[in-house]
Amino acid sequence: MRTDSFEPVVVDDDQDASRAGRALAVISTQRDQLIILTVHGSIDLLTVPQLGAAVLEAVSEQPRGLIVDLTATDFLASSGIAALLAAHASVTPAGRFGVVGGHPAITRPRG
Numbered sequence: 308m309r310t311d312s313f314e315p316v317v318v319d320d321d322q323d324a325s326r327a328g329r330a331l332a333v334i335s336t337q338r339d340q341l342i343i344l345t346v347h348g349s350i351d352l353l354t355v356p357q358l359g360a361a362v363l364e365a366v367s368e369q370p371r372g373l374i375v376d377l378t379a380t381d382f383l384a385s386s387g388i389a390a391l392l393a394a395h396a397s398v399t400p401a402g403r404f405g406v407v408g409g410h411p412a413i414t415r416p417r418g
Contacts, residue, residue, distance in 0.1 A: 330354075333361040340371035347379040350387030358387065362394040373398045377408035 331354035332347040342365040350358055365373055375391060377383065391406060398404045 331357050333358060335361060335365060337368075337370070341374065342368065342370040342372070343374045343376055345376040345379060349382035349384075350377075350380060350390070351382060351384040352386045355384075355386045355390050358390050359393070362390070362397065366394075366397045370398075370402055372403035372405070374405045374407060377406060377413050378410065380408065381410060381412050383408075383413050 330348055331350065334345045334347070336343045336345065344358075344361055344365060346358060348354065362373070362375075373394065375394060395404045
């Protein structure tokens with residue numbers, strides 16, 4: 308493999324044309340003592356801090372349980388999986404944790 312053929316890719320957050328440039332929206336809904344975070348968009352290295360912040364805010368309310376709804380998520384990178392594992396650890400053992408998703412991009416995550 309030739310290292311001189313490597314060309315860096317610059318990601319511009321203002322451009323919607325690339326997958327990395329897509330925005331992430333996290334909507335929080337509370338029912339009784341259960342918090343549901345519905346995630347819209349792509350979860351990748353650039354957007355995972357936003358998901359992490361939403362989880363921290365939700366957990367600060369000490370819910371009985373946290374559900375992360377990924378049915379509106381179109382991409383899940385390995386950094387997103389790590390964020391979900393961290394969310395699970397922050398909720399349990401005191402509360403319950405669940406993930407909902409069915410999109411093919413979620414069931415076959417990529418690095």
